[in-house]
Amino acid sequence: MIRINYSWLLLSVTEGYDNGSQNYRHVWIRTSPDAGTSWGTFYDMTGDLIYIFDECIVPSVSPTSDDYIYFTYQADTEPGLHIQGDEDPAGDNYTRVMSVYKPDIINSINQTKIVRNENVSQNYPNPFSGASTVFVMLDEPATLSFEVTNLMGQVVHRIAEKPYSTGKVEFTIDGSELTSGVYFYTVNSGDSKVTRKMIVE
Numbered sequence: 001m002i003r004i005n006y007s008w009l010l011l012s013v014t015e016g017y018d019n020g021s022q023n024y025r026h027v028w029i030r031t032s033p034d035a036g037t038s039w040g041t042f043y044d045m046t047g048d049l050i051y052i053f054d055e056c057i058v059p060s061v062s063p064t065s066d067d068y069i070y071f072t073y074q075a076d077t078e079p080g081l082h083i084q085g086d087e088d089p090a091g092d093n094y095t096r097v098m099s100v101y102k103p104d105i106i107n108s109i110n111q112t113k114i115v116r117n118e119n120v121s122q123n124y125p126n127p128f129s130g131a132s133t134v135f136v137m138l139d140e141p142a143t144l145s146f147e148v149t150n151l152m153g154q155v156v157h158r159i160a161e162k163p164y165s166t167g168k169v170e171f172t173i174d175g176s177e178l179t180s181g182v183y184f185y186t187v188n189s190g191d192s193k194v195t196r197k198m199i200v201e
Contacts, residue, residue, distance in 0.1 A: 013056050013073070022079045027056045027071070027098075031106050043105050044117070045071070045098060049153070049184060049195055054096070055079045068099040114142040114189040120196065123185065127199035129175050134196075136169040136187055145188045146171045148198075150181070161188075175200045 013025045027045040032038060046054050054075040061071040075094045121135040136144065144164055148157035156178060159171060173185065178200045186195040 013059055024053060024079055025056045026054075027059045027073050029069070029071075029100065029105055040105075043100075045100060046073075047117075047193075047195070049149075049186075051075075051096075052195055053077065053197070065102070068101055069105075070097065070099045072097050114138070114140070115144070115187050115192040115194050117194055120187050120194040122196055123173060123198045127201045128173075129201045132173045132175060132198065134171045134173070134185060134187070136164075136171070138164060138166050138169060141165050142189045144169060146185065147188070148173060148178075148183050148185045150183055156183070173198070 012028050012030075014028060026047065029043045029045055031040050046052065046056055054073075055078060056073045056075060059071060059073040061069065073096055075096050077091055115136070119137040119139070123132040123134045125132055134146070138144075142164060143161055145161035146159040147155050149155050157173065171185075171187070180200055183198050183200060184195050185198055186193055
């Protein structure tokens, strides 16, 4: 925990991104405006598509900053430890250096993200060839959009933004319109989004 502009920042890792077969640890940041008496929203620093399948370990934040907070972490492509008999093969690890604009996490301390990992389901069934369903549990009314992208980042299916009521929202994906392979689906609501991996057979 370090002090930044009269606020406190906590950087940590936790398991929280489940792709249906493995659970990846992500880097999270949380800030406090009153030296730890109260804390704001957790922000997943590695939730973007380019980092979402990083197994994140050993995070470290710089004790100095400017308009940005700088941090590093070690990234592996698969969770688990090869030397302890994990089924994944040994591979290279990488050290990533990242930054986050301070107002994005400090000025938004009282805002709650509408779309979070815990309220967006993994599509079911997965893998699939026919229809598959994604559920979103809303704590309050919200405007959502939904899209599916391929490995090249091309949008292959989209449900336009529209308002939804509190409770369960259901999105259906028609696998018969997609070729076999790996895809990603993203639920968006304003500045918050959740992306998960799915497989079409």
